[in-house]
Amino acid sequence: MYTYSISSQSSSSSSSSASTSISIQQSRHQPHQPNQNTKSKIRHPSHRSYSSNIITSVLSKTSLDILSKINHITHDILSKLNQETDPSITFRSSNTSTIAIIGTSTMTTKSINNLSTCRSYTSTLLILSYIQTLIQRCKSTTTREIYYHYVTHFRSQRECDNVINEVCLLLQVNSRAQLGLYASPKGWFCGSIVIKERKHRNCHHSRSDVDWGNNDIDDYEVEDNYNVISGMTSSSNQGIPITREWIMRSHSSISSSSSQLSSTSNSRSNHDFTIQSNAKCILVVEKEGIFLRLTEDRFHERYPCIIVTGKGYPDIATRALVHVLHNELGPDVPIYGICDCNPFGVSVLQTFYKGSDNRHGDGGDRYSVPIQWIGLKPSFVYKLKEQNLLPKEVFQMLTDLDKKKIEKLCHESNDFIHRRHDYNSRNIIDYDDYVDELESMTDLGLKVELESLNWLGIDYITGWLLEVLISNEKYDREDI
Numbered sequence: 032m033y034t035y036s037i038s039s040q041s042s043s044s045s046s047s048s049a050s051t052s053i054s055i056q057q058s059r060h061q062p063h064q065p066n067q068n069t070k071s072k073i074r075h076p077s078h079r080s081y082s083s084n085i086i087t088s089v090l091s092k093t094s095l096d097i098l099s100k101i102n103h104i105t106h107d108i109l110s111k112l113n114q115e116t117d118p119s120i121t122f123r124s125s126n127t128s129t130i131a132i133i134g135t136s137t138m139t140t141k142s143i144n145n146l147s148t149c150r151s152y153t154s155t156l157l158i159l160s161y162i163q164t165l166i167q168r169c170k171s172t173t174t175r176e177i178y179y180h181y182v183t184h185f186r187s188q189r190e191c192d193n194v195i196n197e198v199c200l201l202l203q204v205n206s207r208a209q210l211g212l213y214a215s216p217k218g219w220f221c222g223s224i225v226i227k228e229r230k231h232r233n234c235h236h237s238r239s240d241v242d243w244g245n246n247d248i249d250d251y252e253v254e255d256n257y258n259v260i261s262g263m264t265s266s267s268n269q270g271i272p273i274t275r276e277w278i279m280r281s282h283s284s285i286s287s288s289s290s291q292l293s294s295t296s297n298s299r300s301n302h303d304f305t306i307q308s309n310a311k312c313i314l315v316v317e318k319e320g321i322f323l324r325l326t327e328d329r330f331h332e333r334y335p336c337i338i339v340t341g342k343g344y345p346d347i348a349t350r351a352l353v354h355v356l357h358n359e360l361g362p363d364v365p366i367y368g369i370c371d372c373n374p375f376g377v378s379v380l381q382t383f384y385k386g387s388d389n390r391h392g393d394g395g396d397r398y399s400v401p402i403q404w405i406g407l408k409p410s411f412v413y414k415l416k417e418q419n420l421l422p423k424e425v426f427q428m429l430t431d432l433d434k435k436k437i438e439k440l441c442h443e444s445n446d447f448i449h450r451r452h453d454y455n456s457r458n459i460i461d462y463d464d465y466v467d468e469l470e471s472m473t474d475l476g477l478k479v480e481l482e483s484l485n486w487l488g489i490d491y492i493t494g495w496l497l498e499v500l501i502s503n504e505k506y507d508r509e510d511i
Contacts, residue, residue: 090166090169093209094166097162097166097202097204097209097210098163098166098167100201100202100203101159101162101163101202104120104159104201105159108120117142117143117144118142118143119140119141119142119143119144119152120140120141120142120152120155120201121138121139121140121141122138122139122197122200122201123137123138123139123200124137124138124139124197124200139197141155151194151197153184154184154185154190154191154194155194155197155198155201157181157184157194158177158194158195158198159198159201161177161180161181162198162210162211162212165210165211165212166210166211170211171211171212171213171275172211172212172213173212173213173214173215174188174191174192174195174207174212174214175188175215177191177195177212178191195207195210195212198210205397206278206347206397207347208275208278208347213275213278213347213348214275214346214347214348216272216273216274216275216348217273217341217342217345217346217348217349218272218273218339218340218341218342218345218346218348218349218352219269219270219271219272219273219319219322219339219340219342220262220270220271220273220337220338220339220340220352221262221263221270221271221326221331221337221338222262222263222310222314222331222335222336222337222338223262223263223308223309223310223331223335223336223337224261224262224263224306224307224308224310224337224356225259225260225261225262225263225306225307225308226259226260226261226304226305226306226307227257227258227259227304227305227307228257228258228259228280228303228304228305229256229257229303229304262331262337263331263332269323269326270322270323270326270338270340273339273341273346273348273349273352274348275348277348277349277351277352277355278347278348278351280303280304280351280355281351281352281354281355281358281397281398306355306356306359306360308337308356308360308364309335310331310335310336310337310360310364311334311335311336311364311500311504312336312337312364312365312366312367312500313336313337313339313353313356313357313360313364313365313366313367314336314337314338314339314367314368314369314500315339315340315341315353315366315367315368315369315380315383315402316338316339316340316368316369316370317340317341317343317368317369317370317371317376317379317380317481318340318342318343318370318371318480318481318482319340319342319343320482321340321369321481321482321492322338322340324492324493325338325492325493325496326338328490328493330493330496330497333493333497334497334500334501336500337356339352339353341379343379344378344379344382345379345382345383347398350382350383350386350398350400351398353366353383353398353400353402354397354398354399354400357400357401362401365401365403365503366383366400366401366402366403367402367403367405367500367503368380368383368402368403368404368405369405369406369407369481369496370404370406370407370481371407371478371479371480371481372407372408372409372411372412372472372478372479372480372481373427373429373433373472373478373479373480374433374436374437374440374469374472374478375433375436376407377404377440377469378436378440380402380404380447381440381445381447381448383398383399383400383402384399384400384401384402384446384447385399385446385447386398386399403503404465404468405499405500405503406495406496406499407479407481407484408468409468409469409471409472409475410468410471412475412477412479413471413475416475416477420487421479421483421486421487422486425479425480425483425486426477426478426479427477427478427479428476428477428478429472429473429476429477429478433478434473437469437472437473440469441466441469441470447465448465448466448469449465449466
């Protein structure tokens with residue numbers, strides 16, 4: 032059982048400056064059955080728990096807008112309770128696959144008086160209360176921490192995450208990061224890149240998650256007011272963690288009109304940070320094991336590139352990193368992706384292109400980049416099979432779920448496969464190539480993981496990838 036406490040607070044007598052906070056406490060005992068006249072506990076408006084003037088002076092406009100929306104929601108609940116009407120919450124929900132096909136969305140209503148939604152109603156207020164406290168105190172946290180904070184309420188992490196996604200819809204925000212919610216570092220990167228960032232501290236989400244001092248910087252000046260990190264040093268052999276700072280960098284990243292470009296190096300600056308790189312491409316790798324193989328082989332020294340992995344489906348920070356690199360280095364540095372030869376591997380690359388099915392929770396199109404699928408493709412796997420270069424044990428039959436995933440990928444509404452939008456990039460492979468490859472995967476009826484290439488030698492993957500990149504580089508030059 033939960034006790035709801037909604038307090039209306041004001042820093043002045045003006046009603047325009049009033050704000051409302053939510054407080055929900057779980058009872059440790061079963062309360063008496065409420066009678067018909069029992070109402071939610073409503074504090075007197077004179078109660079104050081914080082100064083709105085102080086909050087206004089330190090929070091960003093986005094954070095203030097979110098607080099304002101929470102205030103509006105709680106004021107609406109307060110008004111309905113005073114009028115003895117149902118304090119329901121209504122918001123526009125959406126199914127991305129439905130919207131992509133027929134462009135529709137639906138309205139969702141949650142009510143404490145409805146048995147089918149009362150639990151979800153309570154969950155929504157719990158998350159709103161937590162987010163309100165985070166923003167007011169200039170703090171941030173992980174979704175895992177929220178789950179354990181309310182572990183006696185939520186049945187699983189998935190249930191908690193679903194409610195957080197619904198709150199994103201309710202508050203009309205693009206990603207959980209705007210609510211101060213982040214995932215633990217998941218992705219890694221390394222390669223031909225040096226990043227120089229001005230040291231500063233903001234109230235909201237500015238704490239550094241990287242020990243910059245542990246990175247040896249070769250041939251690069253380190254100034255007192257800057258953090259510098261290099262993807263080429265020996266200390267970054269296993270990769271550099273992709274932390275939430277990249278989300279903030281993505282928000283401030285712009286295509287600078289003043290750039291220093293040469294045949295060997297690109298440098299872009301937006302006053303907060305500078306990226307220097309001589310990379311010929313940004314290489315996104317689905318599998319962590321393949322990423323480690325490439326970094327250990329120092330692949331970026333043989334072919335100048337920036338190697339990134341999200342260890343499967345990428346988190347927002349990994350997508351934000353690739354988005355920043357694309358914006359700062361420009362369309363002349365293409366983004367290539369390699370994945371398992373199966374539909375879910377292709378789906379991982381698609382996430383970089385247009386986000387996941389949970390478009391409101393992961394930022395939607397905000398971090399979209401024109402990534403290209405260069406391997407492992409069914410056409411290449413077919414050649415290996417025909418030449419009997421791989422043992423039959425590495426081939427797996429496509430499941431019904433795989434076949435359904437291919438059908439979804441090939442749907443005419445999927446811009447990633449049909450390549451209707453090229454993001455002003457000239458480095459786009461033949462539009463029909465992806466569809467043909469996926470149809471070949473269905474005809475072949477087989478799927479193969481990238482690691483299977485290790486059967487051909489521990490260094491085979493590095494050599495194969497080098498040939499693929501050089502081939503695409505020649506293709507791009509001929510296409511100019």
